[in-house]
Amino acid sequence: xxxxxxxxxxxxxxxxxxxxxxxxxxxxxxxxxxxxxxxxxxxxxxxxxxxxxxxxxxxxxxxxxxxxxxxxxxxxxxxxxxxxxxxxxxxxxxxxxxxxxxxxxxxxxxxxxxxxxxxxxxxxxxxxxxxxxxxxxxxxxxxxxxxxxxxxxxxxxxxxxxxxxxxxxxxxxxxxxxxxxxxxxxxxxxxxxxxxxxxxxxxxxxxxxxxxxxxxxxxxxxxxxxxxxxxxxxxxxxxxxxxxxxxxxxxxxxxxxxxxxxxxxxxxxxxxxxxxxxxxxxxxxxxxxxxxxxxxxxxxxxxxxxxxxxxxxxxx
Numbered sequence: 586x587x588x589x590x591x592x593x594x595x596x597x598x599x600x601x602x603x604x605x606x607x608x609x610x611x612x613x614x615x616x617x618x619x620x621x622x623x624x625x626x627x628x629x630x631x632x633x634x635x636x637x638x639x640x641x642x643x644x645x646x647x648x649x650x651x652x653x654x655x656x657x658x659x660x661x662x663x664x665x666x667x668x669x670x671x672x673x674x675x676x677x678x679x680x681x682x683x684x685x686x687x688x689x690x691x692x693x694x695x696x697x698x699x700x701x702x703x704x705x706x707x708x709x710x711x712x713x714x715x716x717x718x719x720x721x722x723x724x725x726x727x728x729x730x731x732x733x734x735x736x737x738x739x740x741x742x743x744x745x746x747x748x749x750x751x752x753x754x755x756x757x758x759x760x761x762x763x764x765x766x767x768x769x770x771x772x773x774x775x776x777x778x779x780x781x782x783x784x785x786x787x788x789x790x791x792x793x794x795x796x797x798x799x800x801x802x803x804x805x806x807x808x809x810x811x812x813x814x815x816x817x818x819x820x821x822x823x824x825x826x827x828x829x830x831x832x833x834x835x836x837x838x839x840x841x842x843x844x845x846x847x848x849x850x851x852x853x854x855x856x857x858x859x860x861x862x863x864x865x866x867x868x869x870x871x872x873x874x875x876x877x878x879x880x881x882x883x884x885x886x887x888x889x890x891x892x893x894x895x896x897x898x899x900x901x
Contacts, residue, residue: 634722638721645663651839653893661731661732666691669750671709683714708746712738721890781803789831794819
């Protein structure tokens with residue numbers, strides 16, 4: 586057996602025993618851990634941008650459901666497709682083929698839509714991007730949504746759950762912010778509060794991203810149990826939709842959770858975001874000597890993804 590073959594076999598052995606990985610940095614500091622990657626095991630495809638490979642897959646795999654890697658660097662085996670239309674939901678922008686997820690995510694979205702349908706003025710949910718059929722980087726848009734545990738829920742209250750495919754391509758959600766996100770606008774309702782609260786109180790939910798003004802409004806309006814507010818994190822954008830992120834399912838090997846949110850309800854931090862929007866901090870004086878420009882983040886190559894993703898990509 587030559588040295589090259591020995592190295593490949595050793596790498597696969599480490600893969601089978603591993604469950605670490607890099608953590609997504611969205612809304613939190615990144616905690617770096619090493620996860621065996623595909624590297625050169627994919628041959629000529631190793632140096633191809635991963636989005637060009639995963640973004641063209643039209644169906645999931647028949648593997649057991651499994652999320653591999655982290656939210657912004659991974660893939661999804663055995664994905665389940667959220668039906669295009671259900672009793673209390675519709676998947677939007679069907680041309681993107683992003684209504685796929687881990688079965689836990691699909692179940693959670695269905696449950697949340699049932700709750701939403703009980704709110705005044707809501708017939709359920711319009712569901713935006715979840716994941717691609719095999720997860721992985723997308724051809725356009727998100728850096729995360731790669732392991733089937735993220736879902737964007739539109740802020741637009743559904744009045745019809747019989748939209749055609751064409752209508753779903755052309756309808757738009759509504760913005761619920763004003764003053765660049767420092768406050769909510771007149772489209773924000775108590776129903777938005779209750780739906781986001783219900784999503785946060787689901788034990789599967791790891792965090793929810795909303796614009797700062799929405800978090801502050803929820804902090805101001807909540808009169809009961811405030812513990813769920815810890816999961817609601819202010820983040821850029823997120824005024825046309827809120828972003829639900831589930832934790833790795835119990836016992837999932839190879840799936841890497843994000844660092845948990847800080848202790849407390851997070852309301853003071855959200856108010857600081859709000860204050861900085863209203864009155865931006867003064868820019869720090871520039872150094873007299875030029876500094877090196879940060880290198881832009883490159884596209885993820887297939888070689889960069891967890892080694893399990895090779896089989897997810899290749900299986901029929």
